[in-house]
Amino acid sequence: MKLAVRLFARARDLAGAEQVFLELPADCRVADLREELARQVPELAPLAASLLVAVENDYAADETLLSGTAEVACFPPVSGG
Amino acid sequence: MIELVTSPIDYTALTEKVRSPQAGAVVLFLGTVRELTAGRQTVALDYEAYPQMAEAKLAELEAEARARWPIVEVAISHRLGHLELGEISVAVAVSTPHRHQAFAAGQHLIDRLKEVVPIWKKENWVDGSTEWVHPGSESGMPDALSQDRGPPEPRSDAGQGEPRNVV
Numbered sequence: 001m002k003l004a005v006r007l008f009a010r011a012r013d014l015a016g017a018e019q020v021f022l023e024l025p026a027d028c029r030v031a032d033l034r035e036e037l038a039r040q041v042p043e044l045a046p047l048a049a050s051l052l053v054a055v056e057n058d059y060a061a062d063e064t065l066l067s068g069t070a071e072v073a074c075f076p077p078v079s080g081g
Numbered sequence: 082m083i084e085l086v087t088s089p090i091d092y093t094a095l096t097e098k099v100r101s102p103q104a105g106a107v108v109l110f111l112g113t114v115r116e117l118t119a120g121r122q123t124v125a126l127d128y129e130a131y132p133q134m135a136e137a138k139l140a141e142l143e144a145e146a147r148a149r150w151p152i153v154e155v156a157i158s159h160r161l162g163h164l165e166l167g168e169i170s171v172a173v174a175v176s177t178p179h180r181h182q183a184f185a186a187g188q189h190l191i192d193r194l195k196e197v198v199p200i201w202k203k204e205n206w207v208d209g210s211t212e213w214v215h216p217g218s219e220s221g222m223p224d225a226l227s228q229d230r231g232p233p234e235p236r237s238d239a240g241q242g243e244p245r246n247v248v
Contacts (some may be wrong), residue, residue: 010213047218058138077216078197078200
């Protein structure tokens with residue numbers, strides 16, 4: 001499946017795009033997404049270990065199963081306030 | 082009440098929103114753009130959000146606080162965009178029957194906001210360089226310079242259903 005991943009803050013700056021499209025296997029979990037993101041968007045390497053993944057507007061655990069229609073975002077640790 | 086705004090936060094109006102004859106205590110927290118961070122001089126901060134998720138997480142925090150304290154009203158406003166030194170980036174106003182509840186709820190809300198709400202700040206240093214603040218990431222601000230804790234654990238129990246009022 002093809003999955004759109006929104007990027008924010010330094011992740012967006014490093015990738016040079018607000019959204020990237022990843023080609024993923026059908027039964028992909030969040031943990032697989034992390035690996036594929038590092039492989040398919042190598043510019044994110046400096047942040048890879050700290051990137052957080054959100055699915056449908058909430059933080060997602062590594063075992064969460066992804067669907068191609070889910071809204072997925074990836075971003076570095078937050079610093080609001 | 083929660084909101085993300087791009088214009089200056091009217092903290093007087095925000096405070097008035099939570100005042101009530103049922104509340105004997107009102108606490109207002111303001112986060113403002115600070116000049117010095119570990120000796121480095123800031124001239125401005127740029128704030129960015131993942132708006133839909135930020136609003137969802139703020140609503141979750143409000144529900145979480147209402148379940149824990151007898152909150153009469155709560156109002157949280159976070160500003161986004163370019164903020165100069167001294168400007169207000171965030172305001173948390175909370176009212177409860179008694180003062181210790183208002184202080185505790187207010188502290189909890191701002192602490193959790195900084196941990197889980199997807200908003201980021203970028204430092205504009207006096208030397209013209211810029212730097213995203215990403216606590217705990219090797220490329221962000223060094224850990225020693227930040228009081229923030231590490232990345233949040235995914236929460237499976239938060240934000241489900243209606244707020245449980247314990248008033």
